[in-house]
Amino acid sequence: MSGHDTHNHHDDHHDEVGYHGSYRDYLIGFIASVILTAIPFALVMTGVLPVQTTAILIVAFAMVQMVVHMIYFLHLHPKSEGGWNMLAFIFTIVVVVIAVAGSVWVMWHLNTNMMPVHNMTGMG
Amino acid sequence: MSAVQAPINPDYVDAEGKPLWHPVSEPHHPEGSSTMLGFWMYLMSDCLIFAMLFAVYAVIGGNYAGAVGPHHLFDLNLIAVNTAMLLFSSITYGFAMLAMMKGKITQTLVWLGVTGLFGLAFLGIELYEFNHLIHLGATPQRSGFLSAFFLLVGTHGLHVTFGIIWLVTLMVQVKMKGLIPANKRRLMCLSMFWHFLDVIWIGVFTFVYLMGMLR
Numbered sequence: 001m002s003g004h005d006t007h008n009h010h011d012d013h014h015d016e017v018g019y020h021g022s023y024r025d026y027l028i029g030f031i032a033s034v035i036l037t038a039i040p041f042a043l044v045m046t047g048v049l050p051v052q053t054t055a056i057l058i059v060a061f062a063m064v065q066m067v068v069h070m071i072y073f074l075h076l077h078p079k080s081e082g083g084w085n086m087l088a089f090i091f092t093i094v095v096v097v098i099a100v101a102g103s104v105w106v107m108w109h110l111n112t113n114m115m116p117v118h119n120m121t122g123m124g
Numbered sequence: 125m126s127a128v129q130a131p132i133n134p135d136y137v138d139a140e141g142k143p144l145w146h147p148v149s150e151p152h153h154p155e156g157s158s159t160m161l162g163f164w165m166y167l168m169s170d171c172l173i174f175a176m177l178f179a180v181y182a183v184i185g186g187n188y189a190g191a192v193g194p195h196h197l198f199d200l201n202l203i204a205v206n207t208a209m210l211l212f213s214s215i216t217y218g219f220a221m222l223a224m225m226k227g228k229i230t231q232t233l234v235w236l237g238v239t240g241l242f243g244l245a246f247l248g249i250e251l252y253e254f255n256h257l258i259h260l261g262a263t264p265q266r267s268g269f270l271s272a273f274f275l276l277v278g279t280h281g282l283h284v285t286f287g288i289i290w291l292v293t294l295m296v297q298v299k300m301k302g303l304i305p306a307n308k309r310r311l312m313c314l315s316m317f318w319h320f321l322d323v324i325w326i327g328v329f330t331f332v333y334l335m336g337m338l339r
Contacts, residue, residue: 021218021221021222021225022222023222025218026215026218026219026222027215029214029215029218030211030214030215030218033211033214034211037207037208037211037326037329040330040334041200041203041204041207041334044200044334044337044338045200051338054338055335055338058330058334058335059330059331061330062326062327062330062331065326066323066326066327069214069319069322069323069326070323073214073218073319073322074316074319074320074323081160081161081164084161084164085161085164088164088165088168089164089168091168092168092171092172095172095175096171096172096175099172099175099176099179100175100178100179100182103179103180103182103183104179104182104183107183
């Protein structure tokens with residue numbers, strides 16, 4: 001159960017230092033993921049809430065679940081690899097947000113501002 | 125002019141004691157000490173690839189070209205089972221890692237095997253879905269939505285495929301050489317890869333399947 005104790009007295013290989021997982025971590029991560037997956041599926045399958053509310057909720061659940069996976073499964077920790085893991089991750093998130101949000105924004109404007117003049121329904 | 129000289133790092137001095145702008149010898153790095161960080165960088169770049177595919181899906185995912193949309197094509201029950209497979213495989217990989225840390229070879233191999241089976245189940249269900257869609261005429265060529273869908277979900281599936289191949293390779297290596305430091309390092313890399321694919325799948329089932337059903 002305590003991975004750190006086993007590795008401390010057997011040798012000091014660097015490749016083992018980066019590992020932070022524990023049985024407890026995996027269990028918490030798993031139970032949280034099951035709940036965070038089941039609720040959005042149930043919301044969409046039953047359709048109990050208005051579409052708009054459901055959409056916002058399932059995106060929120062996805063965000064939370066991604067964070068849960070990052071912490072409990074990928075063991076992302078502000079201190080791991082001297083902080084470089086976290087720094088690279090933050091940089092990636094910034095690029096991802098710019099790329100995805102930027103694409104959607106620009107293309108949405110293209111679509112709305114460049115509606116075809118002629119009727120093109122027959123060209124599908 | 126005789127400014128106070130900063131103490132010079134001995135690694136940056138040549139034979140006559142003159143300062144150099146590069147280290148004389150390669151600083152000592154224990155073998156594999158930078159592997160985990162390097163692999164993390166790879167995952168981040170992979171993350172960017174998926175971000176582009178998500179962006180493509182977000183942009184053209186609504187272009188049905190007169191064909192049916194996601195509401196008529198997706199079977200959420202199937203996707204729920206698929207998601208469960210990937211989630212189970214995540215925790216079983218975690219158990220394999222814990223067994224590895226305790227140095228238990230057989231236990232590690234058993235959990236890796238279980239993980240591989242869950243991965244295969246996931247792939248099987250995905251291929252069944254793709255096959256079903258293609259039989260309905262919903263091929264990647266049919267509409268922008270379907271092109272983006274097959275590209276995004278297919279890329280994820282391809283990653284899982286290579287993950288399984290890697291997993292089997294590592295099982296053979298662990299069987300042959302035991303839990304040597306190199307093998308532990310490899311298992312930790314695959315662990316990151318596997319859990320990373322699970323994170324991507326969260327995005328896929330939320331934005332493609334669940335949001336698709338809401339349209």
